Amino acid sequence: MMLPLIGLLIVTYLLAPIIVVVATSFTTTAYPTFPPRGFTLKWFEHVLTAPEFVEAAQRSAVLALASASIATVLGTLAGIAMYRHRFKMKGLIGNVMLLPILFPTIVLGLALLIFFSQIGIAGSFGGLVVAHSLLTTPFVIRMVMASLGEFDPAIEEAARSLGAGPLRTFFTVTIPLIAPGVIAGSVFAFILSFDELVVTLFLAGPDMVTLPVRIFTQVEFSSEPTISAVSTLLIVCWVVVGVPVYQRFLSVKHK
């Protein structure tokens, strides 16, 4: 059978940069080289003690938490509407709400930079939160719609026929049932926001450097294994945090 062999070659290509980044974070040379030479943990020590990385990571986490919260509320409501209801112009509205996935981030970044500077919130943290929530909401919508697809609407009808009002049905039946999808969606939104770079490059002032911006500017001007080490920490983090999203993806596709 040829397919697994070809498949493994493609997987090697897909994982090559990640393997290289992880491996070079242990090199004893002063620059990242693959295969790495020797073994040291000093680059990790550099990252965890360097204020520019630690502060940037904290800022990214607060930003991702704030924007993912907004995206979760907006996206859950919209996802329920899109899956459950029929209404005028539904197709158009659905496309508009998913547009940020396809829309060029470079254009959105410049548009928001000019818009925010005209309304006086350029370089502010609030501006970044707004921008990130725009980018991540469509992914929450998709995740919520996917989890609604697995749930039997008869359960809601049963609650209603037993006398529960629409709000009570929503909070005691609908929300608990779609909770796994909502959680997966919000975790995915958090990861996407934490990793977002292009729009952030436009909007973040010099005192508002996020972790991806810090990594990007370091890569542009220098090349040292510290960047590999911080990247490795990020990869490990997302593999651990991303598990609920991953299981969601898998179960949705597994039907």
Add this chain to the structure above:
Amino acid sequence: MESGAILNRSELTPAKMFTRNPAGMNWTPWFLVAPNLLWLAAFMGGGLLVLAAMSLRGYVPGGVGISDTWELTHYVTFLTDEYTLKVLFRTLSIGVQVTALSLVLGFPLALWLSRLRGMSRAMLYLVIFVPLITSAVVRTFGWMILLSNNGALNASLKAIGIIDGPLALLYTELGIVIALAEVLLPFMVLALDAALLNIDVHLYDAARSLGASRLRMLVQVTIPLAAPGIVSGSILVFMMSVSAYVTPSLVGGPQVPVMSTMIYQQSVSLLNWPFGAAMSFILLFALVALLSATYASGQKTMVKAS
């Protein structure tokens, strides 16, 4: 007239049957989508309107900046300058190459994934999922190490004897294509996997029992039925590669400018917002034109096929 109206009103859908007030308007979905729509209209809509206005403003270099006049100068400059047009064509050409490469590599991978079950499927899925949630900056950094003149790719090509001297990959168009296709591959695989899983396995049994070879089954059964995934995956990857900034700016550098790096340089480094805004709209127009052309030719093929 009358009968048409009655027909419309009696069009009962499952969702409508459960609404308490079938004659009146159901406001629930509107309340649910309103917050997101208002948020989008205020910031994305507002931003794009302001960007459109900015693209029509004048710009005076030398510290003077944006003027209050309305003009088409930036669009004219872009469309008459050989250099900027070359950048636009390079951007679209990279988009086509990246889409083709990720389709050629993504299809076998998705096919393999769609045939696995249980634990082995979960493992391969994880392998595709980890790059998806790993930041593009991190993966591009890995590619910079791999593509450099004394990097691993050149070393292995030399070891097999394909090349004598180092092949220039970093700061070239080829380097951008190699790295960007890898960055976007998971999106292609997931789109194809969704389409391949929807194919009824009995069709394969039927084709096999009628004596179709493996190749014939692939060409006449699998690929046509995976067409929706091929189209949606290709559109997604093309759009993302044409507007990608991180990979072209790090792997291509200033030597290989593309639309996104030029927009960023003009508007952030040179503060020429009007020109950056005009280039943004030219990029959007080019994308919309290409997508509608693809859509139109797709419709034509569908009509021919039926």
